[in-house]
Amino acid sequence: xxxxxxxxxxxxxxxxxxxxxxxxxxxxxxxxxxxxxxxxxxxxxxxxxxxxxxxxxxxxxxxxxxxxxxxxxxxxxxxxxxxxxxxxxxxxxxxxxxxxxxxxxxxxxxxxxxxxxxxxxxxxxxxxxxxxxxxxxxxxxxxxx
Amino acid sequence: xxxxxxxxxxxxxxxxxxxxxxxxxxxxxxxxxxxxxxxxxxxxxxxxxxxxxxxxxxxxxxxxxxxxxxxxxxxxxxxxxxxxxxxxxxx
Numbered sequence: 001x002x003x004x005x006x007x008x009x010x011x012x013x014x015x016x017x018x019x020x021x022x023x024x025x026x027x028x029x030x031x032x033x034x035x036x037x038x039x040x041x042x043x044x045x046x047x048x049x050x051x052x053x054x055x056x057x058x059x060x061x062x063x064x065x066x067x068x069x070x071x072x073x074x075x076x077x078x079x080x081x082x083x084x085x086x087x088x089x090x091x092x093x094x095x096x097x098x099x100x101x102x103x104x105x106x107x108x109x110x111x112x113x114x115x116x117x118x119x120x121x122x123x124x125x126x127x128x129x130x131x132x133x134x135x136x137x138x139x140x141x142x143x144x145x
Numbered sequence: 146x147x148x149x150x151x152x153x154x155x156x157x158x159x160x161x162x163x164x165x166x167x168x169x170x171x172x173x174x175x176x177x178x179x180x181x182x183x184x185x186x187x188x189x190x191x192x193x194x195x196x197x198x199x200x201x202x203x204x205x206x207x208x209x210x211x212x213x214x215x216x217x218x219x220x221x222x223x224x225x226x227x228x229x230x231x232x233x234x235x236x
Contacts (some may be wrong), residue, residue: 007227009155013172013182015146015199075204 024077029069067100155228
C-alpha cells in the first residue's frame with residue numbers, strides 16, 4: 001500500500017456552491033437568443049397590435065434569460081485556467097451579456113443576429129476548453145462534437 | 146470556499162470541544178441534506194445555532210440559502226491542510 005493511500009481522506013466535504021450539477025452549455029443561451037430572433041421576425045410580420053405587444057413582452061423575457069445563461073457560463077463554468085488559455089472569453093461574455101440588453105430593448109433583427117454570432121463565439125471557446133465532455137452527458141456531448 | 150480551500154484539498158478536521166468561533170472554518174452537516182458535509186466559515190454564533198458563509202459570497206451556497214445551522218450539526222473545525230504539499234499549512 002502506498003503512503004498516499006494511507007493519507008488519503010476517508011471523508012469528502014463540500015466547500016463550494018450548491019450541489020453543482022456541472023452542466024454548462026452555451027446552447028442554453030443560444031436557444032433563448034434564437035427565440036428573440038424569431039419573435040422579432042414574427043413581430044415584424046404581424047399587424048395584430050395585441051400579438052405585437054405580447055411579442056415584445058416575451059422577447060424581453062427571453063433576452064433576460066439569455067443574459068442569465070451567459071452569466072452562469074462566465075461565472076461558474078469558465079475557470080482561471082480557461083481564461084489564461086483563452087483570454088478572449090472575458091470580453092466575449094461581457095459583450096454578449098451587453099448585447100442581450102440591447103436585444104431586450106430593440107426590435108432590430110440585426111441586434112438579435114449579432115447576439116447569436118456572439119454566443120457562437122463563446123461556444124467555440126467552450127468547445128476548445130473541453131466543454132462538451134466536461135459538462136454534458138455522453139449522448140449530448142457526442143451530438144455537440 | 147476559494148481561496149482558503151480549493152477543490153481536492155486534503156484537510157484535517159479536529160472535533161470541537163467548545164462552540165465554534167467566528168472566522169473559523171467548520172465541518173457541518175448541510176441542514177437540507179444531513180448526510181452531505183460542508184466546509185464553511187462561521188459568520189455568527191448565537192443561541193445554539195450559527196450562520197455559515199462561504200468566502201465567495203457571489204458563488205457560495207451557505208446559510209443565506211440553507212439557513213442557520215444547529216451547533217449540534219457542526220462536527221469539527223478544519224485546522225490543517227496537508228495536501229497539496231505546496232499549500233500545506235494551518236487554516
